[in-house]
Amino acid sequence: MNDTVLKFENVHKSFGPAHIIRDVDLDVHRGERHAVIGPNGAGKSTLFHLCSGQFAPSSGRILLDGEQISGLRPAEVNRRGLARSFQITNIFPGITVHENLRLAVMRKHGLQFSFWRFAGRLSAVNAEVEDLLDRLRLTARAGTLANQLSYSEQRSLEIGMTLASDPKLILLDEPMAGMSQEETDYTADLIREITRGRTLLIVEHDMSVVFALADRISVLVYGEIIATGTPEEIRANAQVKEAYLGEEVAA
């Protein structure tokens, strides 16, 4: 059994003369929460775009569960089990929370075009939706239109929609962006609970969230991963302190 869900092998990405990702090797282990941190412009978004198929590498290989995904289109990468959570763009705003989750769960079961033929499986779908509502702390909001939710509730729903497909790997792209401290604390706690046992790759600027949530952290500086390790190892790494974290980590 392969213990690595996502593997970068010597991945390089350039735009014309600009070398943005440089010979990156990265292993995301099954069941771990892995964070990528680095200064502005280090290449974190580019790395995520490479994972999800928005960009193809200039050279090197990317493997999902042992299968090469580099060069595949985003929809195909998604079909193979990689779900990327964007701010709140996966939500249908004009339908309820329950209906949103039901669509996401039905999509996983392949029910969208053959609803009646699979009527017998609907009770299983409903049970999954109820379970998701509970874990997302949205049971009381089940009948609310998605566009009526608070921002952090919308983010919870969005992450829930991503989880509903039961992906092999979840990419979370700055989930705390634009949140107050209170919303950040709430969402970090929720992400910790609902991603237990899942494999997660996260980019996040809030260092307190990263260090509390991640099992391992990779530090990207000028397109190169200069260190990978547990939060304690990263905190203690002299090269990381010098290149990036400095006082933030010492704090």
Ligand SMILES: Nc1ncnc2c1ncn2[C@@H]1O[C@H](COP(=O)(O)OP(=O)(O)OP(=O)(O)O)[C@@H](O)[C@H]1O
């Ligand atoms: N399509 C593109 N064409 C040319 N240059 C690009 C392209 N996309 C990104 N870049 C450049 O790649 C570098 C890394 O950008 P990227 O957005 O990946 O960094 P980041 O670490 O996510 O930054 P931030 O933390 O500010 O979001 C930047 O200098 C950016 O200008």
